[in-house]
Amino acid sequence: MAVKYKEIADALEQEIRSGKYDAARKLPTEEELITQFGVSRNTVRRAVNQLVNRGYIYQVQGSGMFLRDKSATDYINLGSLRGLTKDLSPDRIHTEVLDLHTMEAGSETAGRLNCEAGTMLYYIKRLRLVDEEPFSIEISCFNKNIVPYLNKDIASSSIYSYLIDDLKLSIGFADKVITSDQIGVVNAGLLQVKALDPALIVENTVCLTNGTVFEYSQSIFHYKKAKLLNRISFK
Amino acid sequence: MAVKYKEIADALEQEIRSGKYDAARKLPTEEELITQFGVSRNTVRRAVNQLVNRGYIYQVQGSGMFLRDKSATDYINLGSLRGLTKDLSPDRIHTEVLDLHTMEAGSETAGRLNCEAGTMLYYIKRLRLVDEEPFSIEISCFNKNIVPYLNKDIASSSIYSYLIDDLKLSIGFADKVITSDQIGVVNAGLLQVKALDPALIVENTVCLTNGTVFEYSQSIFHYKKAKLLNRISFK
DNA sequence: AAGTGGTCTAGACCACCGT
DNA sequence: CGGTGGTCTAGACCACTTC
Numbered sequence: 080m081a082v083k084y085k086e087i088a089d090a091l092e093q094e095i096r097s098g099k100y101d102a103a104r105k106l107p108t109e110e111e112l113i114t115q116f117g118v119s120r121n122t123v124r125r126a127v128n129q130l131v132n133r134g135y136i137y138q139v140q141g142s143g144m145f146l147r148d149k150s151a152t153d154y155i156n157l158g159s160l161r162g163l164t165k166d167l168s169p170d171r172i173h174t175e176v177l178d179l180h181t182m183e184a185g186s187e188t189a190g191r192l193n194c195e196a197g198t199m200l201y202y203i204k205r206l207r208l209v210d211e212e213p214f215s216i217e218i219s220c221f222n223k224n225i226v227p228y229l230n231k232d233i234a235s236s237s238i239y240s241y242l243i244d245d246l247k248l249s250i251g252f253a254d255k256v257i258t259s260d261q262i263g264v265v266n267a268g269l270l271q272v273k274a275l276d277p278a279l280i281v282e283n284t285v286c287l288t289n290g291t292v293f294e295y296s297q298s299i300f301h302y303k304k305a306k307l308l309n310r311i312s313f314k
Numbered sequence: 315m316a317v318k319y320k321e322i323a324d325a326l327e328q329e330i331r332s333g334k335y336d337a338a339r340k341l342p343t344e345e346e347l348i349t350q351f352g353v354s355r356n357t358v359r360r361a362v363n364q365l366v367n368r369g370y371i372y373q374v375q376g377s378g379m380f381l382r383d384k385s386a387t388d389y390i391n392l393g394s395l396r397g398l399t400k401d402l403s404p405d406r407i408h409t410e411v412l413d414l415h416t417m418e419a420g421s422e423t424a425g426r427l428n429c430e431a432g433t434m435l436y437y438i439k440r441l442r443l444v445d446e447e448p449f450s451i452e453i454s455c456f457n458k459n460i461v462p463y464l465n466k467d468i469a470s471s472s473i474y475s476y477l478i479d480d481l482k483l484s485i486g487f488a489d490k491v492i493t494s495d496q497i498g499v500v501n502a503g504l505l506q507v508k509a510l511d512p513a514l515i516v517e518n519t520v521c522l523t524n525g526t527v528f529e530y531s532q533s534i535f536h537y538k539k540a541k542l543l544n545r546i547s548f549k
Numbered sequence: 550a551a552g553t554g555g556t557c558t559a560g561a562c563c564a565c566c567g568t
Numbered sequence: 569c570g571g572t573g574g575t576c577t578a579g580a581c582c583a584c585t586t587c
Binding site: 082083084118119120121122125139140141142143 | 575577583584
């Protein structure tokens with residue numbers, strides 16, 4: 080990390096999640112944070128801003144910085160990178176790799192990944208279980224020029240940890256398109272619902288900080304189990 | 315407004331939407347914006363930051379600020395306040411007010427609105443049409459202590475314009491919970507789909523800047539017509 | 550009136566991209 | 569190496585809340 084405002088933001092996030100401010104439901108004043116962390120006011124404010132964007136707190140001019148009501152658990156936060164892996168406790172999640180192979184991009188996939196048709200990519204289909212019950216199906220395509228290697232082992236834990244910590248990719252931004260549709264027979268079987276039952280679908284296009292698309296994925300969620308959460312603040 | 319960085323952000327947003335940078339796909343440098351708007355670098359950077367958060371651009375250190383690919387139209391932006399009203403051109407939208415009355419909050423609604431049971435509120439049910447075809451059903455509850463007056467006229471255009479421009483409410487943040495479920499018979503009839511067809515559902519809890527909940531709403535979207543878009547950036 | 554967050558400036562230095 | 573964004577500081581003044 081080595082960047083002050085992010086370190087402070089992460090420290091405060093930890094404190095909030097640990098329940099340190101649950102009694103007061105209020106953060107220390109900017110002045111206090113300035114002396115506590117020994118940085119300038121601007122740096123404190125940038126850190127605090129992260130917490131606002133992450134949905135933890137809201138600021139009231141003249142009054143203070145307050146905790147937002149805790150969202151009930153079991154929500155998948157649309158604003159964070161790691162869908163399941165961050166929001167649910169890791170021991171509740173299991174991943175079954177149904178398919179993993181390399182292939183050439185067809186014209187449709189090439190369009191989505193913003194690359195030439197014929198570009199090599201990894202195709203992965205996974206079934207994700209929460210508390211041993213089928214929760215979602217994830218079909219992902221990674222541009223192999225950017226993600227040169229993947230295997231079942233990596234795919235069965237958190238791919239994103241591998242991309243960030245090992246491949247040192249710096250992920251910049253993403254588009255998520257959310258829809259609902261009738262589920263097909265095959266996927267219905269995997270999720271143990273009936274064919275034509277509803278499915279909650281999230282299409283995800285992810286880019287590096289330099290703007291290159293490296294992943295396109297589609298997640299199909301069990302309609303009775305999945306709840307997506309989006310926390311926004313206007314300022 | 316009267317705040318420099320927001321004015322600059324809005325001006326740049328307008329320029330981007332107008333297509334001014336479509337050829338270059340690149341914004342002027344910070345230095346250029348500084349001289350163009352006659353403000354300090356920090357102010358330019360705050361303005362630019364808004365555009366990043368609104369999903370218009372991404373920044374690459376050492377290189378510049380670039381336009382993100384346009385999202386196809388017809389998406390409902392989850393990050394903006396006015397769902398339909400902002401994303402689709404206004405003349406395509408029609409709103410039919412099915413019900414509008416005041417009532418006392420029951421215990422469940424009181425919980426969602428974070429108020430006492432028995433608090434007076436407005437209940438509104440609306441059918442929204444896009445291009446003359448049923449698109450979504452919106453059921454909203456407003457705390458009457460905060461929104462003291464509403465009528466069919468207001469409800470059939472944009473409620474939020476009224477809240478912001480006329481009532482001078484300052485809206486702070488919101489929680490959106492997105493799910494999918496089988497649609498009921500009544501709503502199926504309204505949306506002209508079959509009972510038990512999928513529905514895309516967004517529950518929305520909206521707060522003022524001071525943290526007070528003033529609205530709880532539920533939107534039920536036509537599963538073949540609605541696409542929600544969430545643009546996120548990590549920094 | 551005191552406390553607390555919001556806006557703005559000016560300037561320094563660092564990190565990364567491209568030539 | 570020049571161009572361009574990223575981080576950080578120090579200080580001034582404004583706006584809103586609370587008492």
